Amino acid sequence: MILSGRGVTAVLGPTNTGKTHYAIERMLSHGSGIIGLPLRLLAREVYGRVVERVGAAQVALVTGEEKIAPPGARFSVCTVEAMPRETRASFVAIDEVQLAGDLERGHIFTDRLLHLRGRDETLLLGSGTMKPILQQLLPGITVVERPRLSQLFYAGQKKITRLPERTAIVAFSADEVYAIAELIRRQRGGAAVVLGALSPRTRNAQVALYQEGEVEYLVATDAIGMGLNLDVDHVAFAQDRKFDGYQFRNLNPGELGQIAGRAGRHLKDGTFGVTGRVDPLDDELVERLESHEFEPVKVLQWRTAAFDFASIDALRGSLDAAPRVAGLTRALPAVDQQALEHLAKYPEIKDLATTPARVERLWEVCALPDYRRIAPAQHADLVASLFSDLVRYGTVDENFMAEQVRRADHTDGEIDTLSARIAQIRTWTYVSNRPGWLADPTHWQEKTREIEDRLSDALHERLTKRFVDRRTSVLMKRLRENAMLEAEISVNGDVFVEGHHTGQLAGFRFTPLAGIEGSDAKAVQAATQKALALEFEARAARLHACGNSDLAIGSDGVVRWLGDPVAKLAAGDHVLHPRVILLADEQLTGIARDHVAARVERFVNHHISTVLKPLDDLSRAEDLQGLAKGLAFQLVENLGVLFRREVSDDVKSLDQDARASIRRYGVRFGAYHIFMPALLKPSPAELITLLWVLQNDGMDKPGYGDLIPVLAAGRTSVVTDPGFDRTFYKLAGFRFLGKRAVRIDILERLADLIRPLLQWKPGSASRPEGAYDGRRFTTTTAMLSILGATPDDMEEILKGLGYRADSVPADEAKAFLAGQDANAAPTMGEDAGSAVPQVESEAPGVEATPEGAEAGDVSVEAPAEVVVEDAEANEPKNVLLWRPGGRNESQQNARQKGGRPASEERRDGRRPGTSTEGKNRGNGAKRGDRQERGDRKDRPQRGERDGTPQAARFEAKPPRKEKPVDPDSPFAKLAALKEQMKK
Structure with missing residues (x-):
């Protein structure tokens, strides 16, 4: 039965005409009222505004997934689907009534605007395109047309990266939305994301990012066209085709106008245009969008409200009923009707739905929304399971529900994973809010709400992390305000501008972080360099006054101050005197640079003379004479190691006094080498090999830098690498012997x-x-x-x-x-x-x-x-x-x-x-006498030089006079030991 329009007022007009605000004011002027809104998100926003006016105790919120119903609440804010079929409230308002023409949800809006009335006042809010059809269906209706408060202008086509700030970019697929948001993040600091698939809590958090100015761009689907109050200056269409649930099609002018109308708020004008791969709009369409002139809605989607619950087949037949009034058309099967069609084929469902009450319960369960967007057959299976529990046990099996809820209760994963879990938990949130479906509905309402909130927060965090560069966005915001940027440097060398990390200072070198480009980068760089100039002078003063314990030379030849590189060593005029090259930016200049260079050079010289003190002492020895002094010179030039065969003549010519004098400097005459044992310790060995590598440009060859600490680690032998110079092993204190080198x-x-x-x-x-x-x-x-x-x-x-x-x-x-x-x-x-x-x-x-x-x-x-x-x-x-x-x-x-x-x-x-x-x-010979024993007849006599390699050559010398044995000589102990054995 179609009601008349008496007592009904239609407030029609384009976006930004204040229709919703007017409805709230009218409702609060009555003793009680109900307002229906198209989105749960918008319902939440209006609920908050009403609560601010009259208090939470006076306002109820009723949606498919949420119910806040204080006892004695006078006002109710609902989604249109959650509005009651009948009410005794004084005031009723239905927003966005043009959705009555929507193929998917239109029949619900049609039913409410035709049948739901307030005792004293009823308002229908929507687009001006609804005027003819409302006047046709509701004779006597009062139509009030409200003009737009600001103007809307077409701005043409622009690249995404050139779009102005405070722009909403519209696309119609999640992949496209994410791709655009990623591009905006790289180029402009970040973007908020609004999708219809997001939970209301997540969408609110994303909108808050945009509204509070943390980001200047919003990438969204047509969800922003449904009454969301956003401070948008420009709307750019990145796509002009969408999937409406049945097919891909171009947006009609009315839909384009609804979305474009989000630009401009109150008295501030707005602009719209296209971007990406969308062709520029033709002149006729632009004119219609700017003047808000669209084709009127000619038919509304309709489905009967007179359901026949005698049987499943009777219910199906009633749903097929056609409208009897012009201007209405039978709606395509919605999700609930599709589920019923599938369940009608299940024998077990037919066996259970044997009474009108059970058929009605079946239809109630079929109304479960398909938040997961799965196949109709899968959704029907879930409906069948719930219906079976309700009929057999009176309530849904809580063990089954607990398992489903548990699966969704995980906040790990990426955006798509979290979105799927939110869709799943919303299903159970809806179940928990159905009257009579659960034994303990309060528990499950709290449980599912808690999980959905937690998942929503996690999803918001993932979206923000992926699509928002907070550092860049905040800096750009400060730049827009023409404010001086404040920079600071932490004790760890982290450089911050306006509290956001812009780079790392190590020693006297600054490494900026990527992310800020263009003119904005210059301002950030200027603030950073200003802070660095002061820090460089302070660091130079601290380095100049620091102790040697704060400085160190690594195996890579880099000089570090408190762990940070400040210089590197390079080949010099002598192996023991390498050059020092500062590792510093150009900002380190003048006296500060000279102080740093002088301090590092002083440390390097001190370090070499300290670690290689035995070698330094030997080079300065003044008590050595003759052959001993020459042998000492050769040891210093060869950095403390000589092969004995190379200086055998010199060694044989040394008398005991000369040997004793050179031993006092830590020199040992070994069987194979003349060497200084003190230089074989890890620290001297590492330094000696490093100095040799630097002098021979070994740092440019791979491997030397890694091998130095290995050889200096105190190991007795190592596997050799033929690619390394044998001198390198010798200076490290090792003898190269085929496949192994031995200390x-x-x-x-x-x-x-x-x-x-x-x-x-x-x-x-x-x-x-x-x-x-x-x-x-x-x-x-x-x-x-x-x-x-x-x-x-x-x-x-x-x-x-x-x-x-x-x-x-x-x-x-x-x-x-x-x-x-x-x-x-x-x-x-x-x-x-x-x-x-x-x-x-x-x-x-x-x-x-x-x-x-x-x-x-x-x-x-x-x-x-x-x-x-x-x-x-x-x-x-x-x-x-x-x-x-x-x-x-x-x-x-x-x-x-x-x-x-x-x-x-x-x-x-x-x-x-x-x-x-x-x-x-x-x-051998005793106590230094080098006299051969046991000569062979076939051995070539001394002095014969026939070029034949000799097995061994013992150089005989006449016995020398007995001299006092050097107490430092190892033969003194050997002689004492032999005397003791004789006794």
């Missing part, structure tokens, strides 16, 4: 272990572990332990030191050792054979280097080359017997011809394979 002092300890093995005489009372026949030895666990090496590594190390390996079958070696032990006095040592390491084959020969000698005064020169005898291929369980030296030319030729040199034949008939050279080399 120099460890090699000297190895020489101390090998020496007694070569000095041992067969048949003596005690055979040391590893000794074989006094001329050869096997590797021992002690050797492997100090080197941190494997047996294979040990083989290469010994070859690198100039030792030669003989391969002897293990059984023969064990038998030989057993015979030696049987001839000797009984000992407590373990079985000699068990200590002999075993390998399968020998490797080819390697270049010889100086070999063992007593650490102190015994000088033994290594041959220039060692040729290693080939072992039989794949010979199992052979023992490697190591001996010093190599072969002369006749021995090598004989070996190449497959024979054995006569010099290798053993008088006692035992297996050949070694020579007496090792014995002679191992015996």
Whole structure:
């Protein structure tokens, strides 16, 4: 039945005519009233305005998902769907009645404007396009047309990045909205986002960002056209097509006008235009939008209100009823009708819906909104589950509901994930607000509201984090106000302008953060540089007065002050005097820069002289004379390490007094090296290698900077890299020996272990572990332990030191050792054979280097080359017997011809394979006397220079007169130990 229009007033006009404000004023003038609004978001806004006027106790809020109903409330603010079918309120108002023509929701607005009336006054608010149809359907209606308070002008097409501030950019898909918002964030500091799929709380928070000026742009769907009060100066259409639930279509002029009308508020004019890929609007359409002249609404969507609940089929039939009045058209099936059509096919639903009351309950459940936007069949399944619970148990199964609510109660995830969870929880919020659906509705209303609020806040936070650069937006806001920007620098070097991070100051270098471009960046940079100028002067003064403990030199050659880089070292005129290059911006100038440079240079010189004090003291030694002074000079030039073979003549020429004088400076005469043990410690080793790398441009080569701290970490041996210079390893305190580099002092300890093995005489009372026949030895666990090496590594190390390996079958070696032990006095040592390491084959020969000698005064020169005898291929369980030296030319030729040199034949008939050279080399000389023992007949005499690599050369000298032994010499302790053993 269609009611007349008597007592009904239609207040019509374009946007920004104050219609909603007028309705609120009229409602508050009555004792009671109801106002229906198209959006839950708008209902919330109006509810807040009414509460401010009359107090929360007097106002109710009723939406599909929320219900606030104080006892005795006189006024109700509702969504149109939540408005009652009948009321005794004095006043009724329905906003945005032009939505009665909407294909999806129109039938609800039509029903309310035709049937819902206030006792004293009824207002219908909407567009002027509704005037003809309202006058046709409601005879006698009073129409009041309100003009727009401001003008609307077309501004043409502009690029998104050139749109003016306080612009709302309109698109009709979430992907497009997000893409535009991301572009605005990069270019202009950020944008707020308003989508119809967002929860009201999230949309309110996003709108607040825009309204409060934190961002100057709003990217939204046509949701902003539904009465949201926004301070928008310009509306730009980034799309002009939308999906209306059934198809993609172009927006009609009325819809364009509704959205464009958001520009301009109260008496302030607004503009509209297009952007992106949208073509400019034609002149006719522009004129209609500016003058608000649109085609009138000719028909309203309608659906019967006279439902037949006798059966499901009867209900379906009533929904198919056609309107009997011109100007109304039957609405397309809405979500509730679509759900009913699906459920009518379910046998279990038919079995349950057997009475009018149950059919009515089924229709009530079908009204559940599809917030999740899922397929109709899936939505129908949820409706069926709820209906089944209501019929079977009287209420919805709370265990099922609790599980669904629990799944949605997570605030992790990105925007799309949180949006889906909000849609899910809104479904259960709606269920909790249905009367009689739950046993404990209050609990679930509070629970779902809490979860929705938490999810909404999380979504707002994600949107803001993704689409708003707060630093840039706030700075731009201050710039628009023409205010002087305040800059400050934290103790950690963070630079802030107006409380927002703009860059990082490390030492005297400032690194700005990206994000501010164009003219705004200049103002920010000016404020930053002003603060930096003062900070640079203050830092220069503090650095100039700081102690050495505040400065440090890293393995990368960078000088750091309190952890921040302030300078770097580069090659200088001398390796011990590198150049210092300041790492500072141009703002560090004048006296402040000079103070910084002087302080850093003073620290670098002090650091080098302190860490390398033994080397510095040796370079300044005034008590050294003659050869000792020359040897000291060579040590300083080579940064504390010399190969003994390179200075063997000088060392042999030193007398005991000269040696004692140079030892007092920490110099050690080792078997393989002349070196300063104090420089092998991590700190000096790291500094020495760093200085050498800097002098040789090694920092430009990959790897050196990383290897320096590794070599200086106190390790006894490391795997070598052929790509690095061998001098680098030497200065780090390591000897490059094939695949491994061994620390120099460890090699000297190895020489101390090998020496007694070569000095041992067969048949003596005690055979040391590893000794074989006094001329050869096997590797021992002690050797492997100090080197941190494997047996294979040990083989290469010994070859690198100039030792030669003989391969002897293990059984023969064990038998030989057993015979030696049987001839000797009984000992407590373990079985000699068990200590002999075993390998399968020998490797080819390697270049010889100086070999063992007593650490102190015994000088033994290594041959220039060692040729290693080939072992039989794949010979199992052979023992490697190591001996010093190599072969002369006749021995090598004989070996190449497959024979054995006569010099290798053993008088006692035992297996050949070694020579007496090792014995002679191992015996050495006592207390500095370099006299050869056990000369061989086939050895070339001293002075013969035939070019043949020699196995070993012992330089004999006449006995010297006895001199007092230097108390600092290690031989003083050795002599005392021998005297004690004799006693």
